[in-house]
Amino acid sequence: MTSTKLKFGYLRRHPQLVAGTIILLFLALFASVGRLLVDPKEAYPISAQPRQAPSMEYPLGTDIQGRNLLAVAVVGTYLTSKIGVIAGTLGITLGTILGFITAYFGGWLDRVIKIIVDVLLTIPQLLILVVIASSINEPLTTNMMALVVASLSWMWSTRTVRSQVLSLRERAFVRVAKLSGEGSLEIIFRELMPNLLPLLGACLVSTVMGAVFVSLGLEVLGLGPQREPTLGMTMYWMSFYGAFNRGMWWWIATPVVILVMLFVGLYLVSAGLDEIANPKLRRKI
Amino acid sequence: MRLSKILERVFILFLVLWLASTVNFIIPRLVDKNPIRERLIQMSISGNYQAGFEQMVAAYEEKFGLDQPLWNQYINYMNDMLHLDFGYSFTGYPMRVSEQIANALPWTIGLLTTATLIAFLLGSLLGALLAWPGSPKFLNFFTGPLMVFAGVPYYLFGLILIYFLGVQTNIFPVYGAMTPGVVYENEWAKYLDILKHSILPALSIVLASAGGWALNMRGMMVTIQGEDYMINAEAKGLTGKRRFFAYGIRNALLPQVTNLALSLGFVVSGSILVEMVFGYPGMGALLSSSVKLFDYQTLYGVVFIIILAISVSTLILDLIYPFLDPRINSQDR
Amino acid sequence: MNEPILTVRNMRFYYHTEAGPVKAVDDVSFLVERGKTLGLVGESGCGKSTAAMAIMRLLKPPGKLESGEILLDGIDLAKLSEEEMRQARLRGISLIPQGSMNSLNPVLRIKSQLLDGLLDHGETMTGAEKLAMIKELLEEVELPVSVAGMFPHELSGGMKQRVCIAIAISMKPKLVVADEPTSALDVVVQRQTIATIERLRQEMGISIILIGHDMGLMAQSVDHLGVMYAGQLAELGGMVDVLKDPLHPYTKLLIKTLPLLAERGHFEGIPGITPSLLNPPGGCLFASRCPSVLPICSKEKPIWIEAQKGHCVACHLCKEN
Numbered sequence: 001m002t003s004t005k006l007k008f009g010y011l012r013r014h015p016q017l018v019a020g021t022i023i024l025l026f027l028a029l030f031a032s033v034g035r036l037l038v039d040p041k042e043a044y045p046i047s048a049q050p051r052q053a054p055s056m057e058y059p060l061g062t063d064i065q066g067r068n069l070l071a072v073a074v075v076g077t078y079l080t081s082k083i084g085v086i087a088g089t090l091g092i093t094l095g096t097i098l099g100f101i102t103a104y105f106g107g108w109l110d111r112v113i114k115i116i117v118d119v120l121l122t123i124p125q126l127l128i129l130v131v132i133a134s135s136i137n138e139p140l141t142t143n144m145m146a147l148v149v150a151s152l153s154w155m156w157s158t159r160t161v162r163s164q165v166l167s168l169r170e171r172a173f174v175r176v177a178k179l180s181g182e183g184s185l186e187i188i189f190r191e192l193m194p195n196l197l198p199l200l201g202a203c204l205v206s207t208v209m210g211a212v213f214v215s216l217g218l219e220v221l222g223l224g225p226q227r228e229p230t231l232g233m234t235m236y237w238m239s240f241y242g243a244f245n246r247g248m249w250w251w252i253a254t255p256v257v258i259l260v261m262l263f264v265g266l267y268l269v270s271a272g273l274d275e276i277a278n279p280k281l282r283r284k285i
Numbered sequence: 286m287r288l289s290k291i292l293e294r295v296f297i298l299f300l301v302l303w304l305a306s307t308v309n310f311i312i313p314r315l316v317d318k319n320p321i322r323e324r325l326i327q328m329s330i331s332g333n334y335q336a337g338f339e340q341m342v343a344a345y346e347e348k349f350g351l352d353q354p355l356w357n358q359y360i361n362y363m364n365d366m367l368h369l370d371f372g373y374s375f376t377g378y379p380m381r382v383s384e385q386i387a388n389a390l391p392w393t394i395g396l397l398t399t400a401t402l403i404a405f406l407l408g409s410l411l412g413a414l415l416a417w418p419g420s421p422k423f424l425n426f427f428t429g430p431l432m433v434f435a436g437v438p439y440y441l442f443g444l445i446l447i448y449f450l451g452v453q454t455n456i457f458p459v460y461g462a463m464t465p466g467v468v469y470e471n472e473w474a475k476y477l478d479i480l481k482h483s484i485l486p487a488l489s490i491v492l493a494s495a496g497g498w499a500l501n502m503r504g505m506m507v508t509i510q511g512e513d514y515m516i517n518a519e520a521k522g523l524t525g526k527r528r529f530f531a532y533g534i535r536n537a538l539l540p541q542v543t544n545l546a547l548s549l550g551f552v553v554s555g556s557i558l559v560e561m562v563f564g565y566p567g568m569g570a571l572l573s574s575s576v577k578l579f580d581y582q583t584l585y586g587v588v589f590i591i592i593l594a595i596s597v598s599t600l601i602l603d604l605i606y607p608f609l610d611p612r613i614n615s616q617d618r
Numbered sequence: 619m620n621e622p623i624l625t626v627r628n629m630r631f632y633y634h635t636e637a638g639p640v641k642a643v644d645d646v647s648f649l650v651e652r653g654k655t656l657g658l659v660g661e662s663g664c665g666k667s668t669a670a671m672a673i674m675r676l677l678k679p680p681g682k683l684e685s686g687e688i689l690l691d692g693i694d695l696a697k698l699s700e701e702e703m704r705q706a707r708l709r710g711i712s713l714i715p716q717g718s719m720n721s722l723n724p725v726l727r728i729k730s731q732l733l734d735g736l737l738d739h740g741e742t743m744t745g746a747e748k749l750a751m752i753k754e755l756l757e758e759v760e761l762p763v764s765v766a767g768m769f770p771h772e773l774s775g776g777m778k779q780r781v782c783i784a785i786a787i788s789m790k791p792k793l794v795v796a797d798e799p800t801s802a803l804d805v806v807v808q809r810q811t812i813a814t815i816e817r818l819r820q821e822m823g824i825s826i827i828l829i830g831h832d833m834g835l836m837a838q839s840v841d842h843l844g845v846m847y848a849g850q851l852a853e854l855g856g857m858v859d860v861l862k863d864p865l866h867p868y869t870k871l872l873i874k875t876l877p878l879l880a881e882r883g884h885f886e887g888i889p890g891i892t893p894s895l896l897n898p899p900g901g902c903l904f905a906s907r908c909p910s911v912l913p914i915c916s917k918e919k920p921i922w923i924e925a926q927k928g929h930c931v932a933c934h935l936c937k938e939n
Contacts (some may be wrong), residue, residue: 217438260441521734523734536725
């Protein structure tokens with residue numbers, strides 16, 4: 001088989017992964033290259049004529065407080081993704097470490113952590129974060145939001161990693177490694193990790209998705225960083241100022257379209273990674 | 286062994302509730318200035334209070350005042366929790382929080398359960414059909430987009446629907462549960478109005494979540510088709526219909542219901558936000574208004590009740606599970 | 619009425635993979651006589667299970683029945699429509715599966731699984747008739763009637779296998795394909811299961827294809843024996859003929875691997891590995907492992923000939939009788 005046939009075969013076999021990655025790459029490009037094309041300062045109030053419909057000067061229009069929505073789109077995509085990525089990465093790192101420890105060493109530690117994880121998973125993330133965020137009186141920055149969200153993002157990864165490690169631990173190749181004298185740490189890194197990578201990838205993406213979802217929820221409720229033009233805050237302002245009634249459809253469309261793209265992209269990637277981790281789900285050509 | 290499992294679940298339920306209420310107790314006290322007290326002070330300064338305000342403040346101070354040792358405060362608080370007494374609502378004074386919740390809860394339960402049930406059943410059926418060879422091809426066309434949008438939060442869908450179906454074309458009402466200020470000729474007209482108002486919010490939930498269920502079910506059915514009993518079922522010459530329902534779906538339903546139980550938290554959060562977007566007078570609206578107006582008592586009450594509802598639902602689903610899967614009873618672990 | 623109940627002619631079943639066609643069953647012909655048992659034996663991957671499943675048309679794409687006739691009492695199964703084939707299953711030809719832990723639907727009671735095949739083939743029964751049928755079927759396989767209300771996970775492996783046997787004979791089919799029915803069972807239960815199958819054959823006059831890899835077990839219960847290798851039939855004949863006077867070198871080696879109680883000492887395997895079915899070498903597929911190999915063996919494929927009466931073989935060492 002020629003190599004081009006192989007490459008297209010890969011594309012055909014994992015259309016979701018490819019499509020999702022393309023969407024995410026596009027958004028990343030938009031946020032990064034966009035900064036060069038638009039002045040990020042215009043994402044803040046009183047930088048442009050307010051209430052303008054899309055035109056040559058303002059391709060995405062402006063909002064009621066005079067923000068250039070194209071700038072808002074660029075900066076907002078960056079900020080919202082940043083929150084998601086930071087919270088997601090922190091969450092999955094913590095979760096993976098915990099998952100490994102609890103599965104590998106077992107015993108009472110395992111039971112305690114398992115109960116904690118189960119309890120925390122039952123409670124909807126958003127609600128507790130609403131309680132926390134509303135009790136904090138100072139205005140939040142995006143970084144603080146990321147940390148707050150991260151604090152409740154680790155449980156799913158812990159649970160997934162734990163169950164995978166538990167099932168792998170008893171498999172033959174781990175026993176062989178033990179018999180050959182590999183130490184615990186070595187076993188963790190050289191034997192167990194490589195098998196977990198696709199799963200970890202899928203976990204990372206879902207944790208990021210969850211983090212973006214929750215931070216969006218907080219922002220839409222009005223608990224987000226008030227001064228930053230994240231996508232969620234844009235949605236908050238848009239409903240606060242009644243964009244629907246004013247017919248300012250561009251104000252509604254901008255964050256909605258970008259957010260839908262973000263979620264669709266993340267979802268496709270996570271579904272694609274799921275397919276890789278579980279080959280039975282792969283399509284037959 | 287079933288009894289011990291049930292007890293374990295109930296234990297976790299109480300653990301969750303205890304944790305939730307303790308968190309609600311601790312958080313305002315961890316921050317520099319207790320926001321509840323701050324709010325009360327604010328309200329009395331700005332003078333926007335109704336008769337009886339001083340009594341409320343006095344009642345509060347008696348239970349949770351600064352002169353009370355923390356331990357006493359905690360006991361008072363937990364006692365209240367047990368009676369589901371969340372105090373007075375700041376904004377709805379003199380209504381008590383529990384009253385406000387009692388008004389809002391039925392709307393949420395109605396919308397949430399109906400929409401989720403429809404989404405779950407419809408999505409699962411579609412997903413199962415997708416995985417079954419010989420089902421009509423056009424289903425792919427239809428379910429594909431649904432599955433792609435499975436990760437999108439419900440309220441984003443809601444906004445899109447509002448715009449296209451509500452504002453532009455005026456087919457469906459986009460706000461509230463009933464048309465304000467209307468006198469209904471009869472019960473029928475009232476219910477019809479309620480129904481019309483609930484269509485868009487319910488549709489947002491169904492469209493956004495059906496894809497997820499479909500995807501899960503499809504994966505499950507694919508796995509099941511490789512199982513020995515499926516092959517033997519075909520060797521027996523059973524009809525496609527029987528194999529699909531009694532051998533396929535029956536077995537795929539079990540993990541699917543578990544998924545439902547696990548995602549209850551997510552589903553509830555999602556529909557709360559949908560209510561907000563549509564101004565639907567359920568728990569979501571209560572949550573959002575209490576956040577905006579710094580009505581902490583209501584906020585904590587709403588959060589607690591939601592957690593209670595989710596935990597109880599999870600417990601109920603757990604109890605149903607053995608009826609779906611006969612293997613559960615005999616296994617000890 | 620001495621027509622064979624099943625005649626398979628030139629059956630070819632290939633799996634079409636990205637890398638090319640895998641010739642799982644390549645030009646296989648045999649017949650099963652009425653009321654008799656044909657045993658098909660061979661190593662893992664030799665195509666015996668594929669052949670059986672292909673006869674029942676249970677294999678899915680990318681597998682495809684390339685060519686051949688499968689005549690069950692005169693009707694060519696290969697040419698039936700999907701619905702006709704479904705009707706033929708259980709009523710005309712049925713399967714006793716490998717007896718894994720998962721061979722029965724975990725969420726249905728045994729009585730439902732005994733009856734649903736009958737119901738789907740158009741049999742209508744009153745409540746009383748259903749009860750009577752369940753009782754009758756369970757008695758046939760020597761299981762207590764209480765089993766009917768149980769779920770599969772409450773039964774042992776041997777009991778589950780008996781239920782599968784009961785299902786397979788429930789419509790008194792013409793032919794039963796038993797695909798390694800005892801491989802998942804322990805030795806004692808193996809004997810009982812084979813004995814049950816044998817008894818039912820005699821009582822009901824059904825014909826059986828018994829697939830396995832245990833020559834010793836075969837020897838106890840089959841009338842005719844077919845030896846498969848790498849997707850093709852090496853030898854076929856009466857059981858006694860094949861065992862006492864094996865013609866194909868592969869058959870001889872297989873027999874040698876059987877441990878006999880009287881013999882002690884050194885057991886031999888058959889050195890070498892089976893050739894790839896994707897790109898099979900030319901000539902005889904056993905050439906690379908054959909102790910009696912001739913130069914012609916790697917060049918020309920041996921023809922299927924009747925070397926003795928009722929005893930066929932494909933080997934360059936044997937001449938037509």
